[in-house]
Structures are given as structure tokens and as C-alpha cells.
Amino acid sequence: MLNLSLVAMSSLQLTNEKFILGKVSRGLLLTFYVLFSVWLSTFSNGTQGSIGILLICGCALLMVIYTYKRGVVRFTITDTHLQQHTFKGGWVVQWQNVSSLGLCRSHQPTHNLELPWIGIKLKDPKPFIKQACPRLITNLLLEQRSLLHLGARETEKEHLFQDQVLDSSRVELKDGETIKGLQASLYHRMCYQREYWGYDIFISTADLDRDAEEFVGLLRKYWAGSRHTSD
Template identity: 40%
Template sequence: MASFAIDSHLNSKVAGLFFITCLITGLAIKHYVYGQKLGFTLTETHFQQHLYKGGWVLRWHNIRKIDTLDYTIQGWTTSIPWIGVEIKDYQAFISTISPKVITQILLHQRSLLYLGLKQHGRQHELEDHIINDKPFFYSDGSCVKGLKAMLANRMMIQKELWGYDLFIAESDVLTSKEEFVGMARRYLAASHSDASI
């Protein structure tokens, strides 16, 4: 009887260990598959980020400038691992993005929102901007609500804080941010001059 109790106790420990191992393996696989960054495409006509859940596309004629970001506080300036993209027309950009990608952008770039507010001494405004789903009106008078409005409102405050609307983390690019910005600027300049790269 005692050996049956020991075997039963041992079997439950082995079963529990097996379950935990399967759970950890499943979570690791999910993180790898869903978390991977699939890269960028730069062509003569557009600039595109590919993510597992979708991506976003910007035509070069809808980009005003691309540059690295600097963080300034109390008179000190330091480079941070982000690239900023200034967009001319939100509607052309936002109308093509899926809700999953919008959610990913909002979550991924919230640290920049906090840093931007902090460098302007406006940290107390964070809650007002983190989930701002007020209807957003495009320049043609049309209105968006929900996630698209949240993205447009976030882009507006980021533009006010940083001078850019959309951001790319340096960890998302395969080269240094300076090299990536240099390459993107060559495509941007060629698209505005109708030259080829």
C-alpha cells in the first residue's frame, strides 16, 4: 500500500513536470512565431514593414523626412535607438493598416510617448494620451473612430513631442539605424527627383 502511494505521488510529480515543460515550450514557440520581425521592403515607389500579423506601407511621396531620434532633458542630449518617420497624409497610411498592426504599433511605441512627454515636462498627461480614442477628422473632413482614431491621435501627439509620426525601433532593422536612415533617404530623394537608385 505504501509503495502504491509513493508511485502515485511520483507519477503526479512527473505529470506536472511534463505539463509545465509542454506549456513553456508552447509559449516559447508562440513568442518566436508571433514575435518575429520579418523586415522591410524599400522599392522605388514605397517603404514597407513586414510583421507576422501584417505590416504597413508608406509611399515615398507621403513621407516628408526620416531621421534618427535624440532625447533631450535638462540640457543633455543623447541618441536613442529609434528612427522617426514624418508622414504627410495620415489617411493614406492609416486606411491600409489592420487592427492587429495598429495595436502592435500603439503598444510598441508607448515608451516613446512617455519619453517625449518627460522631455517636455508633461508626464502628467500620459493617461490622457495612452488611450485617446476621440474621433479623428482627416483633412478632407472624414472621420475615423476606434483603433484608427487612437493611432491618428497618438501620431499627432508624437509629432508634437518628437517632430515625427511613426517610429521604427533600431532592433527591428538589420543594420545600424544610421545606415538604415541613409539608405531610406536615398530612396526618398530618388522618388522626389524621379531618379532610380
């Protein structure tokens, strides 16, 4: 199950981390690894060999930490917003800017109706686009490429896929502001995804450690609560 900890009466911190160690535990584990590496280095016949073993052990440790951190996803849910934190950046969606949310479902009756994505439809995409850093945008475009392709295929528009996935043409927003580059690419991608699935941004169910419907129910609870509060 996802680890939940109440930050405040109306706030939740969620994470898909399977192992959460305190500072003392991390320190002990690191000390053990260092001692183990030093012990291994004693089997070398020379100084250079010992240094080589220590370097290999150090690189192996860094690779393990890097790989583990890449897979960690955290969510902050409050009565005002939903926030996702990932290794490559994070995004925030204010509940007042959410139009709808739910599980993505296939259009084909012969396929599994539920897709491994949770979708969120925004009233205005501009706040989301403007606060997303280039690294995060790049990751979103790559991560959700398969969903775009599936949408094009299921709606018999697969011939448009290559143009859509590479679309970075300038966009003039309703307020007259012009966006280009990665921000324009994200804007177009959100438009195409909305056309296919009815949502603008997506959360992969692979980033959750609980049932997707349960997670959607939790989001809807906070979303509904924010509307009652604003009223």
C-alpha cells in the same frame, strides 16, 4: 548584418532573421526533431506516458516557432515605397507621402541624444491609418507607449500622458471623413508624437541588425531617388 537580396534593380528585401533555412534544411531539422521525440517517448513505461512525452515535445516545438516568428521583422524598400512586415501585420508608406525621416534625438542635453527609434514624418497620415489593420494598430500603440511617455516627460507635459495615451475621441479629417475607435487612437497618437519628436511613425532600432544611421542613410537614398524619378 541584415540579409539583403536584390528583388529588382531598385528593390531590396531586408530581414533581421539570423537563421534562414531552405525547405530541405527545414525538412531535415523537423525530421530529426520528430525522431528525437519518438526516441524520448520510448523511455516511458506505458502508452499514456509515451503520448504525453510526444505532446510535450510538440507543444515545445510550436512555442519555439511562435517565439522566433514574433521577433522576425522584414522590410521591402523600392523606388516607390517602404514596407514593414511583422508577425502582427505590416504597413506601407509611399515615398511621395514622406516629408522627412531620421533618428529620434533626446531634447535633454544630459541624456544620450540618440534614441532607439527611427522616425518618419508624413505629409498626410490618412493613407497610413486607413491601411493599418486593428491588430497592427494595437501593437503600434503598445510598442510606442514608452516613447510617448518620454516625450511628455522631456517637454514637461507628463501630467497629460494618461489622457494622451487613452485618447480615442472621434476625428474629422480634412476631407470630411470621420474616423473613430482604434483608427482615431492612432491618429491622435501620431499627432502627439509629432508634437514631441517631429515624426508620425517609428521603426525600432531593435528590429534592425545593422547600424541605425546606416539604415537611415539607405532610406534617404531611396526617398531621394523617388523624388528624382517623379521629377
